[in-house]
Amino acid sequence: MKALVYNGPGKKSWETKPRPAILDATDAIVKVYKTTICGTDLHILKGDVPEVTPGRILGHEGVGVIEEIGSAVNNFKKGDHVLISCISSCGKCDYCKKGMYSHCEKGGWILGHLIDGTQAEYVRTPFADNSLYKIPQGADEEALVMLSDILPTGFECGVLNGRISPGDTVAIVGAGPVGLAALLTAQFYTPSEIIMIDVDDNRLEVAKKFGASRTINSSKENVVDKVKSLTGNKGVDCAIEAVGIPATFELCESIVTAGGHIANIGVHGKSVELHLETLWAQNITITTRLVDTVTTPMLLKTVTSKKLDPQQLITHRFPLSDIIKAYDVFSNPGKERALKVIMTNE
């Protein structure tokens, strides 16, 4: 079969690889129908994620059709259409039992990381019963690719951890795909204001279409002053960090109100300065989280009932065989106005 292979920092190729086979009784082999590229894939390609070794097939998102199941798989059968979660959950360890699949002792984020991933014609998915989700009849399968990673990430790490409630004021720093996923799912809880902050006017324009009540271009305006003026000089009830650099996290520290929440989504490469000299007395809560995908069933219900439209996150489409071109587009989001790109295995 063909697959997108990481060959060391800066090197990737669309090459022939052996088709995966069942290794464990809990595995399934899925014929990939649609997949996408994540910002994390770009990090891997830069060499920032050293656990990924040359020869690894990338990708941890997608939908497909069950081709084969291991002997211990009960929830699925050949031919079932499934959503592949970016997080593999064994369902049996202490972490899985408490819903913290991200830290599963045998799973977690392993697809396209420690084992071969979904940017291929076929993928072996471990712990299939606990890591795949049946696609409801008639669903828009392309849209569901957004439920593999970015929608649960924005929702769990940003919205749920940020405890957004009706009437709240929310700021989301970073209008990339994950920030926009937080924006879409924040609206489940009917906040009064969602202020979207980014440096890219195009993305802010998209944010407006997706429901942001206000946008601030942080390269042109003083964000702290603007947020304060929009919130009666108090700051926001919930500040969501969706970038992953010190400046944006520290911005969240500056705009959160007393009693508020900072919910970190960003993948950080450096420590940040936490201003406890003021924040110690501000009754704030800061959370971090690697997505658990424990809310995938809930998100599926919101999509099925048309309360959430993940389609709108998709800006470009390619045949899977054009994946190199898709990477080019996704790597230049500003120029290409790209959010998520879909590759279809036709």
Add this chain to the structure above:
Amino acid sequence: MKALVYNGPGKKSWETKPRPAILDATDAIVKVYKTTICGTDLHILKGDVPEVTPGRILGHEGVGVIEEIGSAVNNFKKGDHVLISCISSCGKCDYCKKGMYSHCEKGGWILGHLIDGTQAEYVRTPFADNSLYKIPQGADEEALVMLSDILPTGFECGVLNGRISPGDTVAIVGAGPVGLAALLTAQFYTPSEIIMIDVDDNRLEVAKKFGASRTINSSKENVVDKVKSLTGNKGVDCAIEAVGIPATFELCESIVTAGGHIANIGVHGKSVELHLETLWAQNITITTRLVDTVTTPMLLKTVTSKKLDPQQLITHRFPLSDIIKAYDVFSNPGKERALKVIMTNE
């Protein structure tokens, strides 16, 4: 009357001041019966709290007897024995209505800070109905002085924010009075282990008596290694910071397990380094809080029913007129083996 007056950095005196009078209809005048000294008072005396201006009577803890009430006070009458909360709550602003008295628009921590305090023969307490608590008949009034500040502080900022649950492992960094208050109230929730960490062997000895299951002298042992070895290499479910310096907060970052809580109690004068480069994926929660004293009624019930014995925090007793001597003792806790010192207005 006599009172302990702050006369600028490094200067305090026991001097004659006019007896306070009712200024607002919601005020009460309380004849102080017993009061104590807080670490914050020492900070003020060093000049670290510039809002405190020379001439201010210090003190924000104590019990006493109602001498006079303003016309709008309904819950109390002359002669009632009352506990004075360190936090004044107007009961009418948005913060008070949501139980965040620390940020009361007209109150908060003002006693011995922005208005005259309790280290005096009489004190004016604003918003008496919402800031004083009736002392139950037969209660040990001296013990209740510990409920003015340190017990709700340890409980709310440390134990409640740390979400301690039965079976949890807990580490408390700092075995001073507030850390010990957290230790006492953590036991309300029956954790499996409470590891107390300090540099003072005497305080660690006290911690053992107060219920710590383990102690670590951080000047002699590698705390991270020791905590890891005591917790199956995982770290603690809840790390409580009760010192207020970068080193101890960063220690908490190093010993908290995935999915765990860091509950800050310490009053910090500097920013700390938050290691998001590892913590971003660890599903942790960090909280800060200025005590709200919203749990004072709950704590009173635990004292009345003998589930909590605050007496044991008191190591020294003086007549109120010897308050200068009391400050000397409290300022040298290592040498004097002092925790809380009680001054009685006889």
Add this chain to the structure above:
Amino acid sequence: MKALVYNGPGKKSWETKPRPAILDATDAIVKVYKTTICGTDLHILKGDVPEVTPGRILGHEGVGVIEEIGSAVNNFKKGDHVLISCISSCGKCDYCKKGMYSHCEKGGWILGHLIDGTQAEYVRTPFADNSLYKIPQGADEEALVMLSDILPTGFECGVLNGRISPGDTVAIVGAGPVGLAALLTAQFYTPSEIIMIDVDDNRLEVAKKFGASRTINSSKENVVDKVKSLTGNKGVDCAIEAVGIPATFELCESIVTAGGHIANIGVHGKSVELHLETLWAQNITITTRLVDTVTTPMLLKTVTSKKLDPQQLITHRFPLSDIIKAYDVFSNPGKERALKVIMTNE
């Protein structure tokens, strides 16, 4: 002034009464601008609420303008436009401190019940600082009359107690004003389905316009079968009772899924049969609540930010002097297609 007076079972009149005066320092006198009639007022008139004595001015909802304040009122001044809450909260008792204003030791539901109410040109509102809410500049004051009672009632007793979450299935039994208020505010949490159940096709039609995804006329269809068929044979996650009779509560018992919630809003006059012989093993939660109006500030934010449109609950308008006619209309909701009727004191 003129007022609507209860003169014993079945008797009411629009008569001249003395204008109310400040009795307590925490009182305000409000010139009523708009008021409405509640189902409870009809119960009183039937003689079902014996605490209401002849001579009582009815009404516990409305907006108006502050005419005079007592000496202990701080949050308001003459001329302020205010929303009157149906629940009076002293702000100082144990219940008020924990947000359970409905059981306030001196307040609770007293307006138009134990003291004179709002269906008059002027009303005395006790505990003004904790029981009135400033109307934001530019707000639609008529719409805010819905926030005096029915919106917090539907929201607190139905939606919050029912723990509605994104993707949930919800059934609301009773499409009267309070059931519709639950319907409107349930949508704050983005459930997948809201099934509205009533015997009146007109009200079900209204429910559809207000956002119900399904409606069932229980006089024509088998509700249990229909709900089961709409929910994959499981029943609903949340069943809200908004009628107040045994049959509708027992219907909720029959349609709630394992692990679900029954949230009672209805005012019941009789006991109901609780089928513990099946429900004991169904992991369900049943809640009751007299509205606390503790969410009024939150609801005001959702109205101000246009997330909630209470206007749509208003079907009829009268001058206050035509209140007898307004009662006639409100008492015949089927014939008149009446939901809430507004009376304006012009």
Add this chain to the structure above:
Amino acid sequence: MKALVYNGPGKKSWETKPRPAILDATDAIVKVYKTTICGTDLHILKGDVPEVTPGRILGHEGVGVIEEIGSAVNNFKKGDHVLISCISSCGKCDYCKKGMYSHCEKGGWILGHLIDGTQAEYVRTPFADNSLYKIPQGADEEALVMLSDILPTGFECGVLNGRISPGDTVAIVGAGPVGLAALLTAQFYTPSEIIMIDVDDNRLEVAKKFGASRTINSSKENVVDKVKSLTGNKGVDCAIEAVGIPATFELCESIVTAGGHIANIGVHGKSVELHLETLWAQNITITTRLVDTVTTPMLLKTVTSKKLDPQQLITHRFPLSDIIKAYDVFSNPGKERALKVIMTNE
């Protein structure tokens, strides 16, 4: 092997049955070391549980040693000492994923009910990885038999559902083994008062030893009056029903305070009268639950750390071969002063 077999209403015998074998890849065969009898077993023998068919081996509690595992079992190996949960959890269905194992689509309470149980020399336990728990080295295995059912039942259905908090007042109606299990685990949360109510003075005596602060013999005293007098005329914050008949549930309705919780544990055979005509306005919460055993890991930690001593629930011990005698004793708790009886397979 030998086993206790249900042969229809009123008939049981200790007879020879074939040793169980692995049927599914997720099964384990456990050599039973110690088991016990549950009140439910007595119900089955009376013929009250018609799903139990003649020929069924009874018992759903016990500890033992793994004899054999199916090919899909990963957490255990032959020779491991294990605690058997009364609830089997597949770990893969929607209910298991949300921690509601009681309603597992393939499991739930099936042992000694729909499949053969633990009152035998060997037992087949389905879904071993999610339904057995490794016994920590050095643990008191006999004591852990109490964790198969009654301790998680008392804790989850009574204590957790009753939301017991420090300082609360609690009443437990029924001082049988499960009520006593609730009593022991209620103390995890440090309530002020635990009032134990029963008709048997011996059991009330035991309750005192186990930590009850008050006891009431309901055959001798007016419980409602007594509870009211012990709680400042308010009633209890939490009333736990641990009997399963209308009278005791309705007692709970009479003694719960406004804002309080009624947590049902009892297995009911009939409906009860729910007094909504008063309770509708009392802001109460009623919960039901079939134990999920989701807290078994937490309970194991509390036992290992000596915070909970389940031993004290055991009053009688027999060799497994004397199980008929053990049933006789357990069936006459009043006369025999029996709580839990342990049978050892020697």
